[in-house]
Amino acid sequence: MSEPRWVRAILMTGALLFLGIFLLLPLIVVFSEAFKKGVEVYFESIREPDAVAAIWLTLIAAGIAVPLNLVFGVVAAWAIAKFQFPGKSFLITLIDLPFSVSPVISGLVYVLLFGLQGWLGPWLAEHDIKIIFAVPGIVLATVFVTFPFVARELIPLMQAQGSEEEVAARTLGAGGWQTFWRVTLPNIKWGLLYGVILCNARAMGEFGAVSVVSGHIRGATNTIPLHAEILYNEYNSAAAFAMASLLTILTLVTIALKAAIDWKSQVEAREVGENRERALAEA
Amino acid sequence: MSIEIRNISKSFGDFRALKDVSFKVETGELVALLGPSGSGKTSLLRIIAGIEVPDGNDGAILIHNEDAAEISFRDRRVGFVFQHYALFRHMTIFENVAFGLRVRPRRLRPSEKIIREKVNELLKLVQLDWLGDHLPSQLSGGQRQRIALARALAVEPNVLLLDEPFGSLDARVRKELRQWLRRFHDELKITSVFVTHDQEEALEVADRVVLMNEGRVEQVGTPEEVYHHPANAFVYNFLGNVNLFRGRVKEGKVYLGDMPLGLPAESGVDAKSALVFVRPHLLEVELQPNGKQNFRARVKHINLAGSLVKVELESEWGDPVHVELSHGRYQTLGFRKDDLVFVRPRERKIFVESEQGFCDYAANI
Numbered sequence: 001m002s003e004p005r006w007v008r009a010i011l012m013t014g015a016l017l018f019l020g021i022f023l024l025l026p027l028i029v030v031f032s033e034a035f036k037k038g039v040e041v042y043f044e045s046i047r048e049p050d051a052v053a054a055i056w057l058t059l060i061a062a063g064i065a066v067p068l069n070l071v072f073g074v075v076a077a078w079a080i081a082k083f084q085f086p087g088k089s090f091l092i093t094l095i096d097l098p099f100s101v102s103p104v105i106s107g108l109v110y111v112l113l114f115g116l117q118g119w120l121g122p123w124l125a126e127h128d129i130k131i132i133f134a135v136p137g138i139v140l141a142t143v144f145v146t147f148p149f150v151a152r153e154l155i156p157l158m159q160a161q162g163s164e165e166e167v168a169a170r171t172l173g174a175g176g177w178q179t180f181w182r183v184t185l186p187n188i189k190w191g192l193l194y195g196v197i198l199c200n201a202r203a204m205g206e207f208g209a210v211s212v213v214s215g216h217i218r219g220a221t222n223t224i225p226l227h228a229e230i231l232y233n234e235y236n237s238a239a240a241f242a243m244a245s246l247l248t249i250l251t252l253v254t255i256a257l258k259a260a261i262d263w264k265s266q267v268e269a270r271e272v273g274e275n276r277e278r279a280l281a282e283a
Numbered sequence: 284m285s286i287e288i289r290n291i292s293k294s295f296g297d298f299r300a301l302k303d304v305s306f307k308v309e310t311g312e313l314v315a316l317l318g319p320s321g322s323g324k325t326s327l328l329r330i331i332a333g334i335e336v337p338d339g340n341d342g343a344i345l346i347h348n349e350d351a352a353e354i355s356f357r358d359r360r361v362g363f364v365f366q367h368y369a370l371f372r373h374m375t376i377f378e379n380v381a382f383g384l385r386v387r388p389r390r391l392r393p394s395e396k397i398i399r400e401k402v403n404e405l406l407k408l409v410q411l412d413w414l415g416d417h418l419p420s421q422l423s424g425g426q427r428q429r430i431a432l433a434r435a436l437a438v439e440p441n442v443l444l445l446d447e448p449f450g451s452l453d454a455r456v457r458k459e460l461r462q463w464l465r466r467f468h469d470e471l472k473i474t475s476v477f478v479t480h481d482q483e484e485a486l487e488v489a490d491r492v493v494l495m496n497e498g499r500v501e502q503v504g505t506p507e508e509v510y511h512h513p514a515n516a517f518v519y520n521f522l523g524n525v526n527l528f529r530g531r532v533k534e535g536k537v538y539l540g541d542m543p544l545g546l547p548a549e550s551g552v553d554a555k556s557a558l559v560f561v562r563p564h565l566l567e568v569e570l571q572p573n574g575k576q577n578f579r580a581r582v583k584h585i586n587l588a589g590s591l592v593k594v595e596l597e598s599e600w601g602d603p604v605h606v607e608l609s610h611g612r613y614q615t616l617g618f619r620k621d622d623l624v625f626v627r628p629r630e631r632k633i634f635v636e637s638e639q640g641f642c643d644y645a646a647n648i
Binding site for chain 2: 164168170171173183186
């Protein structure tokens with residue numbers, strides 16, 4: 001460390017102050033606002049039927065989107081990391097698309113496709129299928145927005161690991177599934193878990209895309225973030241912040257899990273390193 | 284189980300890795316595929332294993348006289364040892380070796396007890412039975428290589444293929460392991476092919492050597508045959524240290540400077556230039572000119588470390604010349620740095636320019 005002490009002090013206080021104002025303070029505000037009218041009001045506003053419906057809808061949307069994108073992410077990452085095929089870079093760009101498009105636009109695309117005035121609207125109406133302003137629309141929008149998380153996490157990891165172990169498994173007589181379950185999956189498990197947690201956090205917290213396709217029907221098409229917004233607009237701030245606090249808890253759990261995974265995989269990496277040094281020292 | 288390679292070609296994009304390669308490995312043989320990097324030897328090994336597919340329909344790999352393309356990957360029973368081991372990093376050594384047995388279809392899978400016995404037996408065979416519960420990352424390179432071999436042997440392969448098996452090990456371990464591999468092969472007698480770019484390794488370990496260059500087979504033969512009777516300039520140059528001289532052909536003789544050398548009988552007289560190869564230990568150093576069969580050279584460097592004295596000279600036409608002589612001979616002569624000496628080739632190999640040219644080979648030097 002060559003910098004003088006005062007430089008270090010300024011840098012550190014600056015960073016901490018920034019974090020405090022922009023991250024920690026809102027966190028405290030959310031909980032203090034939620035409990036402002038007492039613990040009872042807090043639990044009352046969570047147990048209220050519309051709130052319960054919003055919680056359920058959020059769980060359903062995430063429950064469908066996360067497994068779907070888990071499977072898609074693994075398949076896409078596998079294809080991109082282990083094979084050469086035409087259109088590979090195009091596929092990578094497509095995977096990134098939900099990151100580069102505003103969520104509101106993604107929602108609007110679904111309205112244009114499935115809405116009453118949309119391309120498929122008349123056909124859907126004829127067959128009495130509701131997508132926009134209904135649960136399927138919310139699930140679709142959530143799937144679209146959370147699409148890249150798992151694949152993005154796995155592609156660099158699988159590219160770094162190469163495919164020699166898989167080829168070795170094949171020469172030893174393992175089939176495709178056996179190779180995947182016994183060799184590939186154990187090698188990517190931490191990266192996969194990490195991607196799933198990020199994917200889940202986004203699926204539950206998504207606002208923009210879901211807001212466009214939801215129609216804000218109380219007790220039917222509101223997710224937790226949408227419900228919180230409605231309550232806030234009705235000046236029911238205690239209930240709104242109670243909803244917000246649920247998402248905040250999700251955030252805290254996500255951060256804790258993320259830290260645990262980082263720690264766990266680092267410990268494993270360190271053990272490997274130490275063991276290697278020991279083996280070298282013995283040799 | 285014999286392996287026959289018949290007219291195999293392979294391209295990667297514009298690069299032609301293998302050009303119509305054919306040869307046969309007899310049952311129980313240990314054959315080395317030897318060549319510089321990019322000569323196609325690893326591609327060929329991967330094609331024999333079924334990891335890569337050859338181009339077109341003209342070529343075939345026959346294992347025990349059966350077309351390997353008709354045999355599924357699973358039934359091919361090829362043991363493959365990878366250059367960088369490719370051990371399963373998250374499995375213990377025991378589980379690595381047991382893998383080939385555990386992934387068998389249920390009706391062919393041995394019981395847990397038999398798997399245990401078999402794996403322990405294999406670990407004993409490679410002398411690492413005390414490492415069963417370690418992870419691959421806890422092993423040294425040489426140990427990992429032996430585990431990779433044990434893992435390949437667990438499926439009772441018909442043929443064993445090894446890709447640069449000692450490529451990433453240090454010199455001492457390499458030497459130990461290749462002698463060990465030779466003894467190992469003598470015990471098990473599995474038809475084996477290994478790839479190497481180290482001519483010393485190939486000549487020391489293999490029953491026969493297949494020399495490859497730029498996707499073609501240059502020569503197939505026992506180590507003795509290829510060393511003493513090289514088929515062409517490439518083989519001579521690739522096997523062992525060698526001095527290369529460029530000569531001119533005049534009146535049925537090759538001239539190196541003013542020194543005339545006899546031409547091999549079968550060569551064309553109309554050739555214009557020739558390459559003359561002489562191994563360092565076949566050059567005689569003398570203090571006096573002895574007839575016409577020698578050239579002058581100046582002593583540039585003397586290396587006394589080792590079983591032979593290595594002398595670097597500069598020939599009268601300015602090329603570096605490497606000579607090896609015994610310590611006794613060196614003391615008798617007693618020359619020093621910057622002395623003028625006379626060099627006489629005792630044996631040499633002459634390759635005369637022909638229609639195809641030797642320029643291909645000269646470019647590799």
